[in-house]
Structures are given as C-alpha cells and as structure tokens.
Amino acid sequence: MRYKAKVEVSLKKGYYDPEGETIKNSLLDLKYSVDEVRASKLFHITLEADSLESARSEVEEMSQRLLSNPVKDNYRIEIEEIE
Amino acid sequence: MRYKAKVEVSLKKGYYDPEGETIKNSLLDLKYSVDEVRASKLFHITLEADSLESARSEVEEMSQRLLSNPVKDNYRIEIEEIE
Incomplete structure (x- = not known):
C-alpha cells in the first residue's frame, strides 16, 4: 500500500x-x-509499506537518521494512506 | 488581538x-x-491585527511580497487567534 507522510523538522x-x-x-x-x-x-x-503502522515506523526512522538532527531539531509526523 | 499563522511555501x-x-x-x-x-x-x-480577516489579508500580502516567489512557488496559509 502507498502512504503519504508529512514530516515537519523545526529547531528546538x-x-x-x-x-x-x-x-x-x-x-x-x-x-x-x-x-x-x-x-x-x-x-x-510518498512511500510503499505493508501497513499504516509499518509506514509510520519507517518514517520515524527516516526522521531520526536523515531528516533531523536529534541534538537540535524536533520532528512531527503526519501520515495517511493514499488510494 | 494576536494571531498565529502557518505559511507553507512549496515549489509549483x-x-x-x-x-x-x-x-x-x-x-x-x-x-x-x-x-x-x-x-x-x-x-x-505570530502577529497583531484587529480581526481574523485583517490578519489573514496581512499574511496573504507577506506571502506574496516576501515569503514566496509567485513565479515558482505556491503558498498555503492557516491562521488562528491565540489567547
């Protein structure tokens, strides 16, 4: 299934x-x-995943590994299934 | 009154x-x-304005004049009153 995620990365x-x-x-x-x-x-x-839960945990991981710097950034995730 | 606006600026x-x-x-x-x-x-x-309408039109103007480039960007505004 396909999911659409929004990740906001902001300074703490x-x-x-x-x-x-x-x-x-x-x-x-x-x-x-x-x-x-x-x-x-x-x-x-936009990503492929087996379930909303696994999509969310992948996006969580991406946010921590690549999209944000845990020392100085906060991130907030919104996710939904698409067609 | 005080208002809180979110302006998202994205490429067309x-x-x-x-x-x-x-x-x-x-x-x-x-x-x-x-x-x-x-x-x-x-x-x-965060801004000061007399009403939600005037706050919205100020933020609209800011978005066009400073925050986005109308040639290549779209912008989307969300606005709400705060305490």
Missing part, C-alpha cells in the same frame, strides 16, 4: 533561528506587526 | 526540487521504499 526551543529572525526583521521593515517568525522544513514523502 | 508542480531529490536518493540508498520526496518551507508567524 532555545535554538537561535537566523532565517526566522531575518524574515521577522524584513517584515518589521515593511511595517507588518509581527512578534515572532520561526522557519521550519516540511518534507512530503 | 513541474519545478525541479533538488533538495527533495537528494533526500529521496539518500533514503533509497538507506533501503527505504520511497517514491517521491518534496521539500517545502514552513513559516510560523
């Missing part, structure tokens, strides 16, 4: 986010009233 | 996504059965 609280900070400053220069901007990555992954 | 269909492609190839090397990987950016923005 307390880590400085230079991209978010730069965008916040640009938005303030453009006169928008923003308080905070945090930038994160989102990966849309 | 047909645009080559080198980051997604590189990750897909790494995942295949690691023996995961992935069909496709697309990478996008997600911005979490």
